Amino acid sequence: MQHLDTVTARVARFGGSICCRRPQLADGGPGTFDPGTRGRGNGRILDDGGRLSLRRRNLSRLLGEVHTRGAQSRSDLAARLGVNRSTVASLVGELADRGLVSERAPLARSAPGRPSPVVGPRRDGPVVIALEIATDSLAAAVVALGGEILESIRVERRRGSQDPSSVADLLAGMACPLVERFGSGRIVGVGVSVPGVVRREDGFVHVAPNLDWRDVPLRQLVRDRLPVDVPVLVGNDANLATLAEHIRGAGAGMADFVCLWGEAGLGAGIVAGGTEYAGSAGYAGEVGHMPVNRDGSTCRCGARGCWETEVGEDALLRVAGLDASGGRDTLDALFARADAGDPVALAAIESVGAWLGIGLAGLVNLLNPTAVALGGVYARLYPRVRRSLQRELDARALPSARHAVEVVPARLGQDSALLGAAELAFAHVIADPSLVPATVRSGRPHRRPSVGRTEGGEPAARSTM
Numbered sequence: 001m002q003h004l005d006t007v008t009a010r011v012a013r014f015g016g017s018i019c020c021r022r023p024q025l026a027d028g029g030p031g032t033f034d035p036g037t038r039g040r041g042n043g044r045i046l047d048d049g050g051r052l053s054l055r056r057r058n059l060s061r062l063l064g065e066v067h068t069r070g071a072q073s074r075s076d077l078a079a080r081l082g083v084n085r086s087t088v089a090s091l092v093g094e095l096a097d098r099g100l101v102s103e104r105a106p107l108a109r110s111a112p113g114r115p116s117p118v119v120g121p122r123r124d125g126p127v128v129i130a131l132e133i134a135t136d137s138l139a140a141a142v143v144a145l146g147g148e149i150l151e152s153i154r155v156e157r158r159r160g161s162q163d164p165s166s167v168a169d170l171l172a173g174m175a176c177p178l179v180e181r182f183g184s185g186r187i188v189g190v191g192v193s194v195p196g197v198v199r200r201e202d203g204f205v206h207v208a209p210n211l212d213w214r215d216v217p218l219r220q221l222v223r224d225r226l227p228v229d230v231p232v233l234v235g236n237d238a239n240l241a242t243l244a245e246h247i248r249g250a251g252a253g254m255a256d257f258v259c260l261w262g263e264a265g266l267g268a269g270i271v272a273g274g275t276e277y278a279g280s281a282g283y284a285g286e287v288g289h290m291p292v293n294r295d296g297s298t299c300r301c302g303a304r305g306c307w308e309t310e311v312g313e314d315a316l317l318r319v320a321g322l323d324a325s326g327g328r329d330t331l332d333a334l335f336a337r338a339d340a341g342d343p344v345a346l347a348a349i350e351s352v353g354a355w356l357g358i359g360l361a362g363l364v365n366l367l368n369p370t371a372v373a374l375g376g377v378y379a380r381l382y383p384r385v386r387r388s389l390q391r392e393l394d395a396r397a398l399p400s401a402r403h404a405v406e407v408v409p410a411r412l413g414q415d416s417a418l419l420g421a422a423e424l425a426f427a428h429v430i431a432d433p434s435l436v437p438a439t440v441r442s443g444r445p446h447r448r449p450s451v452g453r454t455e456g457g458e459p460a461a462r463s464t465m
């Protein structure tokens with residue numbers, strides 16, 4: 001199995017280009033980013049011949065290791081990075097000065113010689129704001145290095161068409177109190193997950209069928225409403241869920257991995273040879289629109305017989321004779337009926353499981369992954385469709401590829417896409433830890449006198465939308 005070098009590499013390969021307002025270091029206050037400050041003796045490591053850039057690369061690799069794998073001893077880090085212990089000590093010292101990692105004494109001596117201090121991500125250091133627009137809910141979270149969610153809020157919302165500006169207002173209404181509480185100076189990035197086709201360079205959403213969105217400048221809408229001036233990055237929900245599952249979930253350590261993700265729609269992220277397969281323009285992974293049934297129903301995309309029309313949540317509910325747009329409550333009702341032995345409900349679940357297996361057989365033959373993770377509504381469905389799915393997969397996938405693959409539920413639960421958004425938001429710091437000022441001594445909330453723009457800043461998002 002191949003391992004990617006660092007989480008940065010993974011994020012970069014997932015289209016996490018850092019293209020907006022890349023923060024420069026500020027001379028101003030502790031732990032603050034000042035995107036308007038450029039080159040004012042801020043201590044950032046510059047590429048100088050190669051020696052300094054090598055150091056920056058090592059800082060990035062070390063922070064990536066600790067971020068991805070959690071706390072580990074200096075000697076383990078030295079072995080993983082292929083550097084000597086004094087270099088690790090120096091790198092750790094710099095990352096600690098920047099408030100990114102902390103050290104503690106080892107719990108027990110594991111080897112002869114001097115005990116090696118344990119280095120871990122600092123949970124009271126820099127954080128990111130992760131935002132998720134899902135079909136049935138909106139979520140906002142503060143996430144620390146190491147992927148720990150420090151605080152989050154998720155509110156249910158009515159499914160269907162929503163004005164993009166109103167959604168951005170509601171997200172800001174959820175995020176602003178978090179920014180206030182944690183202090184704008186600790187926030188180093190914002191990541192947004194959306195169930196749509198996203199142009200990665202500028203977070204422009206071409207289309208999000210389940211929100212009824214077309215041509216929405218989502219990054220701009222979010223950035224204009226937040227009281228922080230840090231990079232804001234937008235990603236497709238399936239791609240971000242895959243990113244998170246690949247870093248610390250069902251696909252950890254796998255070079256060839258597929259994650260299906262969906263609520264009303266269905267998408268996938270594909271990792272092939274350790275790298276995201278993004279396609280020529282970054283729009284690969286729309287497996288929901290893979291044609292599987294010439295005589296199938298018309299899809300939201302306008303074509304007929306897409307995979308989504310057979311396995312989407314609305315298809316499941318429709319076949320069961322329920323309101324196809326009913327969302328989670330209706331799905332719960334369907335599961336309750338199935339548990340009570342209702343034959344129509346059981347047949348609908350069986351049908352969706354079979355169609356899932358048919359489509360998966362195609363993906364498995366095409367991509368030969370080590371694992372396929374089912375996330376979102378498919379993680380909930382998995383125990384119920386496992387048998388019918390595997391029956392079709394066994395019958396249709398080539399034995400060589402079938403034997404190599406495991407189909408598993410996603411491991412990060414409902415938060416996969418939210419955590420992927422956090423990874424996107426952390427990418428620039430992990431790529432270049434020297435962006436965080438060495439004066440950071442975090443843990444003290446840095447309160448701003450005002451939260452800046454306040455449209456949508458009221459906690460209206462706490463109520464059901």
Ligand SMILES: [Zn+2]
Pocket residue numbers: 288289290299300301302303306308
């Ligand atoms: Zn379609």
